[in-house]
Amino acid sequence: MGLSGILIGLAILVALAYRGSSVLLLAPIAAMVAAAFAGEPLLAHWTQTFMGSAAQFIAQFFPIFLLGALFGKLMEDSGSVEAISRWTTAKLGPQRAILAVVLAGAAVTYGGVSLFVAFFVLVPMAEGLFRAGGIPRRLMPGAIALGTSTFTMSALPGTPAIQNAIPMPFFGTTPFAAPGLGIIASAIMLAFGLWWLQRAEARARAAGEGFGDGPEDATEAATEDPIVRERATTSQGFDPAEIHHSESVKEPPSILIAAAPLFVVVVVNLLMSFFILPRLDASFLAEPRFGGTTLTAVAGVWSVVTALFVAIIVVILANGFSVPKLRATMTAGANASVLPVVSVASLVGFGAVVAAMPAFEAVRQWVLGIGGGPLVSLAVATNILAALTGSASGGLTIALDALGPTYMQIAAQQGINPDLLHRVAVIGAGTLDSLPHNGAVVTLLAVCGCTHKTSYIDIVMACIVSALLALAAVIVLGSVVGSF
Template sequence: MLSMFGMIGGLLLLIVLTMRGMNLLIAGPLSALFVAIFSGLPLFPQLVGEGEANLLTNYMTSFSGFITSWFPMFLLGALFGKVMEDSGAADSVSRWLVGKFGLSKAVLAIVIACAVLTYGGVSLFVVAFSVFPMALSLFKQADLPRRFIPAALALGSVTFTMTSAGSPEIQNWIPIKYLNTTPYAGWEVSILVAVFMAVFGYWWLKRMIQKAVNKGERFEARSTDPVIKDRDLPNPLMGLIPLLVVLVISFILHDSLMTSALIIALLGGVITTYLLNRKYFLNLGKALSEGTIGALIAIGNTAAVVGFGGVAKAVPAFQTAVDAMTNIPGSPLIGGAIAVSVIAGLTGSASGGQVIALPLIAPHYIDMGVNTEALHRTIAISSGALDSLPHNGYVVTTIQGICGETHKAAYGAVGAVTVIVPLIGLAIAIVLFTLGLGI
């Protein structure tokens, strides 16, 4: 009982501290300490036998493991965003988009850009780095409240593209190993759900922005924003080509190199941006320095939350919760969706929810004769809902590390489009599969 109180209390504490703007390098360990104390988890490795769980080891192993796996992508993603920004390429593309879509469609342009990159194989962690400079310019030109930029980035990255049939993102590929399916499993239902999430999510986001504008909110410039006044800008094509380079290289190398393909793709994007736009740079050295610092802050914040998940998974209450979630009676689609959603919420990770739940529920549901394609798509969609609570790594990185906003200002819109919209989409998918569509 105390362990369950500690795990849930620690999660709530992390969410509250995050929403109040506490530095995550403090909030993460503090919340993990809360979990450990109430669960009776030893604090230091010297207090346990070799290889046994303890707060310090579990937290730092998860913390450092995430940095080891993702730092090159975070660094190159931040550098790519900064060189696009400093060269004026991002602003040039944004002005071209405004000319094509009009200022009234600025948000739509951002969502489409993120969707294309995400579905093209660029990791959603990196997409925000790449598109943010363009998003900032578009919001400035349209005079829209900048606190909605994270929601626009998230809508195009972690909703209808991340978990859809054919998506190269890991959330669509993990179930293949356990269900012997393909990335296109349940594609008929997936298309309908993706269209719903895109259309409804965009409508809702636009409604929230318009409501804020009607109350007098406008774009507020900051001293840290790039200077774009009275300067020559490159041809929009010179900004689009680097984005295409990242997209094409990532798509070509994804199957063979997986996430490592991003290293080559982003490096190619940085080099291409420099070669095509080198005479337009304001201060390349400063841009590279700021990009490096931004990457360190972003990955540090995310790793702090991942560390919390590493401690939470080590306490008895977590296994109790997993057992309860993976033995839900009734429809396998509903049971699987609830199990993955709740575990993803506890760990703050869509992929984490799948990796933990699928080895336990997949054999049981397959023996029951459940349609594996329907289960694949249901689990994929469900993993992208409660994972986006305030402590989620992508959410923290995008809101704080990239966009420089606070959770208090930005998370309401982010939560609407990345939690509520996918949950409704999940319900639609379950109903359609239950009715026999796509089976």
């Protein structure tokens, strides 16, 4: 009965979330269903297990959600994202429209700009490029997803994406975990994704297919769609409802001023991870008032938070006087972080209740017993949970909450570097999370004015297949030569 309850609770969560119901309501309901079937105390699991785990997630990661959303909004309203997009467009032109869109998306998201903010700015740019180049509109979602939702989210060393931050407290790693493997994985995702999209473009040209028709105000409509909002906030760090609660500059800054904050994020993150924090005397963290923790457990989050904070200061100093309503921009950015972090925390709370069920031990043993070793079983666990929840961050946290200590124990026994576990877990969570019900997929299709029927196959190839190939390469290389 306990296992049936887990499956029924999960089915309720997945089915109703896909229909646009709020995860804030669905997650505790689904958790209570699982607890009821197991004959466990409902109120105790709600207030202690569910809320305890959700609160812990917020305590650990809300600073990254907050500063990430604020940074993204400042970059948008200062015109910096648009300036980077324009510069990339001018350099590559309509004849290389797909490459231009991919690289522009990669630049802004690797620099810390929130995914939905990137969508909002990249779609008009992509629409103009694709129209001028005679490339079908249906390829826009695949190109944008490749640049924003693959290697810059899960593989490229130092990425400030929340998915890359989640394993750090569990494994004691930094944002630059397994940099060599991350670069190889990024190259595989980029190369395969571009090959597929350019192949699709060539076939469309041969068939005489042009840009085609589509809605003119798809971006505007998507930001006001409540279903898109509910789905988006479980997979992104920015609430779409806040996108219009401020005003952007009329004329973007120069490319040097626009790109400077992105470089600041990367450089400060690197300095904090390898030079500043390792030299810091953090013995005070062992005191009860600081939670009795260690520098290893918090260093990764501290690195990302500091990098985003310094970048925000740089944006304000460089562009603050040109942003029409700076206070409104900052308020919208801060508000945009709240619903996403609480939504993902609710998924984490559901996972904590499920993991506390006696029947979950059978699931744990099944996962650990998967052939191929701990790297394969970790990849499978993060894949499955990210797919079922439709959230890479939610699925990854659930998997590591339930199995992270076990994998650390196995790593110690078998001499596996925790950096390797980190990179496998993050790439694994960023593969099957792009199934049709994923919030980022639904949002991107809506913003582009496309449908699953016309464009989803390209998202599958650019995001899922490319990531699976990269994941397989990382597991094989990591098993043979270890982390590097």
